[in-house]
Amino acid sequence: MAQLSDDCFAFGGKLLAVEQAAALIEARVPVLEGEEQVALRDAPGRVLAEDLRAPVALPPFFNSAVDGYAFRHADLAAEGETRLLVVGRLQAGAVGAPVAPGTALRIFTGAPMPAGADTVMMQEDAREEAGAVVLPPGLKRGANCRPAGEDMQEGAVALRAGRRLAAPDIGLAAALGVTRLAVRRRVRVGVFSTGDELAEPGRPLGAAQTYDSNRFTLMALLASLPVEVSDLGILPDDRDATAQALAGAAGTHDLLLTSGGVSTGEADHVKAAIEAGGALVFWRLAVKPGRPAAMGVVRGTPVVGLPGNPVAAVVTFLHLARPLLLRLAGAAPDPLPRFAATADFAYRKKAGRREYVRVALAFGDDLPVARKYPREGAGLLTSLTESDAFAELPEEVTQVAPGDRIRVLPFRAVY
Secondary structure, eight states, rough: OOOOOOTTOOOOOOEEEEHHHHHHHHOOOOOOOOOEEEEEGGGGOOOBBEEEEESSSSSSSOSSSEEEEEEEEGGGGGSEEEEEEEEEEEEEOOOOOOTTTTEEEEEEETOOOOOOOEEEEGGGEEETTTTTEESOOOOOOOTTTTTSSSSSSSSSEEEEETOOOOHHHHHHHHHHHOOEEEOOOOOEEEEEEEEHHHHHSSSSSOOTTTTTOOOOHHHHHHHHHSSSEEEEEEEEEEEHHHHHHHHHHEEEEEEEEEESOOOOSSTTTHHHHHHHHHEEEEEOOOOOOOOSSEEEEEEEEEEEESSHHHHHHHIIIIIIIHHHHHHHHHHOOOOOOEEEEEEEEEEEEETTSEEEEEEEEOSSSSSEEEOOOOOTTOOOOOHHHHHOEEEEEETOOOOTTTTTTEEEGGGGOOO
16 A cells, blocks of 8 residues: 555645646655566556666667668779679578678678678669679668667666556567566556436436446546556445545555545535545645545545546546556656647636636647637536547636637547
8 A cells, every 4th residue: 555644745725736736746655665577468558667678789680771782882883883793692580601702692671781791782772684783883881781789789778667668668678588577566546436416327317316427437547557446336425434435445445536525515525534534635726627626645545536527527637646646656757748739719717727628629731720619517528528638728828819829638648
């Protein structure tokens, strides 16, 4: 377990800015202990526990980068064509005899350069005539060759600890002859929804109920992260039951996520339940949608209480739960992707808080154009399925006009 102290964050403000939340998490949350060795096929998405150093050079030998003819550069005439006798053929995986002066060897991509040869002419730039090859002038020594260690020197750090392993990383490890990697253990995350108004999908709806979607959205968001997820179901609108459930789950999880029950209503019990079992770190984030978000510690385990509205839950997951989880997992900081776009809408907002406006993106020759979703409301699930990104409007911005340059966060890129 993480075993955080109740006051590990030591934040006394009323509204927490996004950057403040990230700084607190990075400075105060410890990396979980524990690592294991896994096969390459099981390593994608895991966090590398220690630097991987190259046990061999890559490539391990001097080789041809193209299909062509290997020869001694000293034999190439400075002006006019050069005619060399072709003395053999060398494919990848085979070793050829040395190349004598005045001769060339037909060679294929990846084949080791034979002794004596130091240059390759691409086959499309040469022509064969009666057992010889005719080469044009002007090629530099070493052209179309890959020296040993061009990609990676033996002993160099190939992958740094803290890296979340992706397909190219697995390919690099395999190319170095590595079969297993040391990775950090997965973070054990428990996910709750809260509220008597929620029904489990597949079961009959009560007269005043809707189906729970947030729990499934959160588990889907977690699917691409280095976690083991426990579906802990729906908590009733009862303070004592909520407090008992959080305390019980804290003993077997590294992080708890809840959605709903963190606002100021009489039936919102998550904030009080966190305080009953530990300490509330902060309550309310300076963003819209997503202000009623809470973070606390219950029995040494961090708890993130996300809002009940689906859009607000996604926004606060990305800015609170995701960086907290990556920190626990020992992953290197991984900022959310952002890029510039041109606004195709007018919008007004209050100063002092960051707002996330759902937009669809149209790509052309210049900057992508961001078109605002036509309806407001943090409870509109279709605003997420029919949008591509959040337009991120900083605290100091009070209005946006068509044609303004804005910054967008493509949330589909982190799903």
